[in-house]
Amino acid sequence: MSDPKVVRGARTVLLLMCQDRPGIVARVSGFLFEQGANIESVDQHVDRDTGRFFQRIEFTMTDPSRSGLALAGAFEPVAEALGASVEFRDLDRVPRVAVLASKQNHCLVDLLYRARTGDLPAEIALVASNHPDHAEVCRFFEVPFHHVPIVAGDKASQEKQLVELIASHEVDLVVLARYMQILSDWFIDHYPNRIINIHHSLLPSFVGAQPYRQAYDRGVKLVGATAHYVTAELDQGPIIAQDVAPISHRDSLEEIVRKGKDIERLTLARAVRRHLEAKVIAYENRTVVFP
Missing domain, CATH: 3.40.50.170 (Formyl transferase, N-terminal domain)
Known part of the structure; x- marks a missing residue:
């Protein structure tokens, strides 16, 4: 059986900060999977002094007609549940x-x-x-x-x-x-x-x-x-x-x-x-x- 083909759309970054707790990674990655995103890299860090969790996820959309930035609105309930501050950034747009x-x-x-x-x-x-x-x-x-x-x-x-x-x-x-x-x-x-x-x-x-x-x-x-x-x-x-x-x-x-x-x-x-x-x-x- 051949491997499924991944079509790479625009590169998007999700930056997230919230208080650390179990299940954050699963919650965020699960959301991206459900929305048809392909995660290409993940970096994360926990500040043990403040208990804060930080994450940077770079992803593309498997449907190139969809924008990763468009996920920001759908992500709001997840961010609210986690008490997280979130930013979506389009990496293919030249600042x-x-x-x-x-x-x-x-x-x-x-x-x-x-x-x-x-x-x-x-x-x-x-x-x-x-x-x-x-x-x-x-x-x-x-x-x-x-x-x-x-x-x-x-x-x-x-x-x-x-x-x-x-x-x-x-x-x-x-x-x-x-x-x-x-x-x-x-x-x-x-x-x-x-x-x-x-x-x-x-x-x-x-x-x-x-x-x-x-x-x-x-x-x-x-x-x-x-x-x-x-x-x-x-x-x-x-x-x-x-x-x-x-x-x-x-x-x-x-x-x-x-x-x-x-x-x-x-x-x-x-x-x-x-x-x-x-x-x-x-x-x-x-x-x-x-x-």
Whole structure:
């Protein structure tokens, strides 16, 4: 007897979080089977401190004319019974990303390159900056660039323009690629767990201007970077990715800065990719990041 043929439709991800209890896996997988879904991968985790259960299921529909996203409504009774928060995400839809940057361009250029070459599963819908410096590189990558300065210290008006730009481009995620402005609570509230920031991991030891100079003067042996979701508390949001690089006593200040920028590029790209692939669940001030 030949094996039954599985027709693969659009890839969909189901993200689920609830209190742990027996039978969750059976309940969710049984629902997907009854709806004609073919499960292709499953990752799950239990936080033993809080008793929370987390699950990521990637599936396709055996009937390609049906959308996996359409199961969200039918799943509501299951979610209610489990007391679960749930998200369905279409993996075959290319997410649209807005990048905010200030004068430094190392993270910005890296994201533009990765998106252009397909290394990052995203379309950079726009780049906005409070400085005009990135217009040329955005022209090279054929990405719309918007100079949105802060005029006479009127930050509220500048943020309003940014929100309007992001809305007009139907953006799914906002990335701060070394955007050196503190965002207001009003701005952050528009995009809960949809703003990713990158900063060096020299905080809180070396705050203010020239952190790498301060680190060099103190003879640090590691530099690193942290990528996290942005919350109202500055640089304290749920961490998505971190990395470090060793520093030698032989390294010059310029070499330390170069290593720091390399780590910032890689860490930010890793965090953005994990979010776009629906591999991150944020809760309280923590994250579960599936491989």
